[in-house]
Amino acid sequence: MTKKRIGLLLALTLVMSVVFTACSPKEETPETPGETPGTETPGETPEEPSNEPSGTLKVGITEASGNFNPAYYSSSYDGYVVDLVFQGLATLNFEGDEYIPVVAKDWEISPDGKVITFNLREDVVFSDGEPLTASDVVWTYKLLSDPSYTGRYGSVVKDLEGYEAYAAGESEEFPGVVADGDYKVTFTFAEGKRTNFANTTFAIMPEHYYGEGVTYKNTAPVEEKSAAPVGSGPYVLDNFTEAQFIYLTRNDKYTGEGYMIKEILLQFVDQSTDIVQLMNGEVDLLAGVIEPAKIKEARDGGYSINEYPRSGYGYVNFNTEAGPTAEVAVRQALAYAFDTESFVNSYYKDPDSGMVLATTQNHPFSQISWVMSDELVSSLIDYSYDIEKAKSILDEAGWVAGADGIRAKDGKLLELNIAAMPEHDILATLIPMWEKAWGQELGVKLNISYLEFNTILDYVIYNSDANVDKWSLFFLATSITSADPDSIYSEFHSNDVGSGKDNTSRYKNAEVDRLLDEARKIMDPEEAKPLYAEVVKILNEEMPKIVVYANTYFDLYNSKVKNFNTSSLYGWVKAVRDAYIEE
Known part of the structure; x- marks a missing residue:
């Protein structure tokens, strides 16, 4: 079965050898951006762009660590650079329901879903002029499988044939990814799984650059090159000045389509003034804005706005391994004593319409995940604010208030070490809520x-x-890049606990591990739903993570940015492919 594109669920289910496009149930299909004043719909082009890259897009960002290595980065802000500098074999389309070729020109999938063979384009070169070949693909996947690899992306390779022996240092042979000449590469998986195709799309790294000094069981030299990326994507990193800006220029050796903006400047902005910087022209784009007041100001100022359901959320992660939060009862009590609904109704209220632009939820899956349904949601424990229930749970668990009002158990105080970012707008609201409800009312000692x-x-x-013993909880936000519930696998599977890995709550549950492992083997999403539903219920009960808000995203941008179309699974970096600057 050779083809240039593949329906997402076809790529995931791999059950037939004919070309067709499947989609999620209608009510769960990600919506494209609605028509907002000043917003273009997909395919709408105000006027013909230049044939040559031109203009500068200035994007406001709040953080970046400077780790631009595909194999090691963690921050989504660093990920912007990675996605602009590197390419994979294929990527998702605008709707998020179909894979389209990037470095690959076509591919063939065996009927059992275990073998995927890619034919590569022969015109792709890295930014230093060296050709991208099948050996670079093989080298990238061997890097992720190496016994010495310490990055976050081991889940990409763990299902490949021969991974266990290679990763354990028992064999230098890795049959999971094999090159056949310069422009054909074959992936062989141990089992046919719904997730196999997605795991073939990792960013391709040049062996001649990153492989210098690397040997089997010694990948340390790769990590040392995290500040100077070399990829085959549409842009190259020109300058990173810490806490100030990241400057990228168009890669003159890029041979793909689109990306007609010549320069991209990622400008550091402060959350308290970023809307001012947009309005005065210091930046052209603020992506993923969530504050109603900023949205109103941009709307009133005639700026363009793209609006779509966010595939992700803001969350509190508990340390489930150490300290009081290792107890389910403590986590449940804290959830009942955290009035997320009041926060959302206040923080996300649109001053114009009175509408609240976010919701609360009692589970850690994306709003657009195909496992979620009204029936499943209604079956979950509702953690609506109930301070008396929170007190009762702690009493029953043996956490008793002392003369000073602070609870203790077996001689240990109920004490939480909260890791918080300074001058953070949302935390400036949440921390006083926690101090009142958790501290004053519930009897928890808080150390911020x-x-x-x-x-x-x-x-x-x-x-x-x-x-691990230095913190109890932290607040961050996350983006989920797929409607497939398997996208949360590494966040909750016990194999992903540890330094450099994704399970930051250090959550371990053998039944959740089993369900996640079994569910990804099921080709048909409808058949996989019951297993994921059980995962949803367990996580809802054990509460390793509180979702504080699940909101709508608003991309606010200058009207000179044309043909800029974003959606739940198609962020601003992908949208740059078709966008241009009207001079």
Whole structure:
């Protein structure tokens, strides 16, 4: 079965060898951006763009650590650079329901879903002029499988044939990814799984650059090149000045379609003034805005706005391994004593319409995930604010208030170490809520540690094993890049606990592991739904994560940016492919 594009669910289910496009049930299909004043709909082109890249797009960002290595980055802001500099074999289309070729020109999938063979384009070169070949694909996947690899993306390769022996250091042979000449590469998976195709689309890294000094069981030299990326994508990194800006220019060796904006400047902005910087022209784009007041100001100022359901949310992660939050009862009590609904109704209220632009939810799956339904949601524990229930849960668990009002158990105080970012708009609202409800009313001692963004990432991701006893909870936000519920696999599977890995709550549950492993083997999403529904219920009960808000995203941008179309699964970086600057 050779083809140039593949329906997303076809890529996931791999059950037939004929070409067709399947979609999720209608009510769960991601919506494209609605028509908002000043917003273009897909395919709408105000006027013909230049035939040559031109103009500068200035994008406001709040953070970036400077780690632009596809195999090691963690921050979504660093991910912007990675996605602009590197390419994979294929990517999702605007609707998020179909894979389309990028470095690959076509592919063939075996009827059992175990073998996927790609034919590569022969005109793709890296930004240093070296050709991209099948050996670079093989090298990238061997890097992720190496025994010494310490990054977050081991889940991409773990299902490949021969991974276990290669990753354990028992064999230098890796049959999971094999090159056949310069422009054909074959992936062989141990089992036919719904998730196999998605795992073939990782960013391709040049062996001649990143592989210098690398040997089997020694990948440290790769990590050392995290600040100077070399890829085959449409842009190259020109300058990164910490806490100020990231400057990218059009890759003159890029041979793909689109990307007619010549320069992209990622400008650091402050959350308290970013809308002012948009309005005065310091930046052209603020992506993923959530504050109603900023949206109103942009709307009143005649700026263009794209609106779509966010595939992601803001969340509190509990440390489920160490300290009081290792107890389910403590996490449940804190959830009941956290009035997320009041926060959402206040923080996300649109001053013009009175509408609330976000919701609460009692589960950690995306709003657009195909496992979620009204019936499933109604079956979950409702953690609506109930301080008396929270007190009762702690009483029953043996956490009793002392003379000073602070609860204790077996001689240990109910004490939470909260890792928080300074001068963060949402945390400036949440922390006083926690101090009142958790501290004053529930009898919990709160220790607030204000840490820079990169320090928090070091605590909970990069060096998490060494810092496990230093924190109880933190607040961050996340984007989920697929409607497939398997996208949360690495966040909750016990294999992904540890330094450099995604399970930052350090959550371990053997039944959740089993269900996640079994569900990804099921080709038909409808048949997989019951297993994922059980995962939803367990996570809802055990509460390793509180979703604080699940909101609508608003991309606010200058009207000189044309043909800029975003959606739940098609963020601004992908939208740059078809956008241009009207001079």
